[in-house]
Amino acid sequence: MRESGPQTLTFEDLATPLFPSLYNVAFWLARNRSDAEDLVQETILKALRGFAAFEQGTNFKAWIFRILRNTYLTSRSGLAALRTVALEDELGDRDGSGNALHPEGAIERQTPELNLIRLSDKAALQAAMEKLPAPLLEVILLCDVEEMKYREIASVLDIPMGTVMSRVARARLALRRALEFQMPPREFRA
Amino acid sequence: MNGHLSSSILSALADGELSTDQLTAANEHLAGCPACTSDALGQSLLKSATARAGRRYELGPQLQQQLAKLAAQTPLPAESPSLRSPDAPASRSVWWSGLRGWSVAAVFILVCVSIVVLQRTTGRAGLASAARSALVSEVCDQHIAMLAASLPPQVISTDRHTVKPWFQGKLPFSFNLPDKLPADTTLDGANLTYLHNQPVAQLLYSIGRHRVSVFAGEKLNPREANQLIAEHSGFHVIGFSTADLEVLAVSDVDPARLSDLARRIAEVQSRPNP
Numbered sequence: 001m002r003e004s005g006p007q008t009l010t011f012e013d014l015a016t017p018l019f020p021s022l023y024n025v026a027f028w029l030a031r032n033r034s035d036a037e038d039l040v041q042e043t044i045l046k047a048l049r050g051f052a053a054f055e056q057g058t059n060f061k062a063w064i065f066r067i068l069r070n071t072y073l074t075s076r077s078g079l080a081a082l083r084t085v086a087l088e089d090e091l092g093d094r095d096g097s098g099n100a101l102h103p104e105g106a107i108e109r110q111t112p113e114l115n116l117i118r119l120s121d122k123a124a125l126q127a128a129m130e131k132l133p134a135p136l137l138e139v140i141l142l143c144d145v146e147e148m149k150y151r152e153i154a155s156v157l158d159i160p161m162g163t164v165m166s167r168v169a170r171a172r173l174a175l176r177r178a179l180e181f182q183m184p185p186r187e188f189r190a
Numbered sequence: 191m192n193g194h195l196s197s198s199i200l201s202a203l204a205d206g207e208l209s210t211d212q213l214t215a216a217n218e219h220l221a222g223c224p225a226c227t228s229d230a231l232g233q234s235l236l237k238s239a240t241a242r243a244g245r246r247y248e249l250g251p252q253l254q255q256q257l258a259k260l261a262a263q264t265p266l267p268a269e270s271p272s273l274r275s276p277d278a279p280a281s282r283s284v285w286w287s288g289l290r291g292w293s294v295a296a297v298f299i300l301v302c303v304s305i306v307v308l309q310r311t312t313g314r315a316g317l318a319s320a321a322r323s324a325l326v327s328e329v330c331d332q333h334i335a336m337l338a339a340s341l342p343p344q345v346i347s348t349d350r351h352t353v354k355p356w357f358q359g360k361l362p363f364s365f366n367l368p369d370k371l372p373a374d375t376t377l378d379g380a381n382l383t384y385l386h387n388q389p390v391a392q393l394l395y396s397i398g399r400h401r402v403s404v405f406a407g408e409k410l411n412p413r414e415a416n417q418l419i420a421e422h423s424g425f426h427v428i429g430f431s432t433a434d435l436e437v438l439a440v441s442d443v444d445p446a447r448l449s450d451l452a453r454r455i456a457e458v459q460s461r462p463n464p
Binding site: 011012015016019020023024027028036037040041044045048056057120122125126129140141143144145147149150165166168169172173175176 | 197200240242249256260
């Protein structure tokens with residue numbers, strides 16, 4: 001048997017398809033091209049160095065996204081985001097303007113067609129996503145864009161699954177709230 | 191609490207993350223609550239819209255090449271303690287000199303097991319995705335075939351009290367049709383057809399000049415709550431399920447108007463059969 005083993009080939013095979021996703025999430029988090037490029041390259045380097053310790057057969061995508069996220073948290077923009085939002089309680093109850101969001105169970109009843117009209121405005125939704133606090137943005141990116149399961153997201157973010165569930169719901173409430181503010185007022189069913 | 195499903199439950203429902211018990215309870219509630227059904231549909235719409243909007247930044251070819259070069263390098267010895275597993279060996283030289291053969295064999299076995307596990311995992315996800323794609327393709331094909339054939343419906347009527355009874359004895363289930371339809375929407379009739387070898391009602395509507403097919407079939411797995419929004423060859427497909435029914439609406443009409451019709455149909459399913 002050869003000593004070269006499966007590590008080099010496996011890393012390239014596993015990492016290459018994830019480059020676009022890593023860059024997309026990096027750009028969302030870093031919010032500029034230069035920092036996003038640095039973030040992805042540093043992530044790949046760290047992953048390459050740490051690949052010897054990667055447990056074969058476990059979730060490579062979750063593993064490398066966790067490295068990306070940890071690298072982001074120690075970056076300049078990540079540290080700034082951390083300073084902005086530190087406590088779990090601060091995430092859910094207020095939006096960017098300081099207004100209280102809906103309590104659990106008090107759901108606004110909107111018609112699907114109204115939702116569709118709003119959601120068809122991609123730019124408005126992207127603007128709403130930009131306003132999300134980093135902990136809510138990262139969870140919605142991993143859940144909706146990267147299609148990760150809650151268990152995988154919990155592994156990437158190193159938080160309990162219940163917190164993932166709660167953050168996803170809060171992120172969606174915040175998005176709906178933000179989209180409402182961008183639309184002209186309209187009466188709809190309560 | 192106001193008796194409705196919480197935002198966390200609705201959100202987890204859209205993500206397919208509810209436990210079996212939670213799903214059963216949510217299904218029971220949705221079967222009798224048009225408002226929550228509508229909200230669940232809204233959650234699914236938001237999820238798919240966020241997925242599209244979130245894919246915003248494209249990797250440039252230059253950076254792609256740089257990353258590919260990096261990834262193609264031979265992995266360096268692990269330097270970062272934070273990335274290493276707790277049980278990773280601190281010094282490799284001694285271990286390699288004595289246990290090289292066993293280590294290589296263990297890695298080989300591990301890789302084989304990993305490949306099997308990965309294939310099973312991706313296989314299951316792939317099957318669900320393939321089944322969904324096949325269903326969307328099939329309803330679109332049936333809708334297109336109906337448009338191309340230019341044949342009158344098997345039952346021609348704008349009256350729901352004529353269309354619904356026509357299915358008596360033809361289908362092993364029943365359903366309700368809305369009395370009030372959205373503006374500029376009319377019921378044209380219906381056909382008896384088959385999806386996945388199961389008999390279903392193909393309800394034919396017109397929204398303006400756009401034709402709409404609504405397929406109503408018996409729900410085969412009552413524990414699953416299906417919400418579906420898809421596009422196929424320029425046609426929009428919106429699906430929902432109740433406790434007993436699975437319904438798919440397909441048309442090239444504006445998706446908001448198609449959604450409105452689907453919502454009206456969903457709302458009347460919880461009423462007793464008239």
